[in-house]
Amino acid sequence: MSLTNHKNGSVTLSDARHLVCLEAAFELEALAFALPGLVPAVNNSNVAHYAVRGFSGRLLQLAEALMGGLSDTVLETKELERKVHVTSFESLEG
Numbered sequence: 753m754s755l756t757n758h759k760n761g762s763v764t765l766s767d768a769r770h771l772v773c774l775e776a777a778f779e780l781e782a783l784a785f786a787l788p789g790l791v792p793a794v795n796n797s798n799v800a801h802y803a804v805r806g807f808s809g810r811l812l813q814l815a816e817a818l819m820g821g822l823s824d825t826v827l828e829t830k831e832l833e834r835k836v837h838v839t840s841f842e843s844l845e846g
Contacts, residue, residue, distance in 0.1 A: 776818070783811055817836050
């Protein structure tokens with residue numbers, strides 16, 4: 753089994769499952785960086801360009817939360833929740 757639930761609420765991932773999740777996060781991040789370049793800004797008023805930039809930013813936030821949740825043992829769960837649920841823009845800085 754690649755996922756084990758423990759009585760204390762923690763979960764253990766197999767190495768293979770962990771790597772697949774990280775690969776998904778890296779791909780999301782790559783898409784987030786690539787998308788804005790696919791819809792050029794025309795006369796600084798292209799609504800589609802701004803929408804794609806917004807989607808890209810959100811994909812990047814989610815990818816960072818996923819990577820942090822899988823790899824950063826110091827990152828607090830509350831911080832991940834703020835990024836995913838966008839409860840505080842202060843937590844999204846930096």
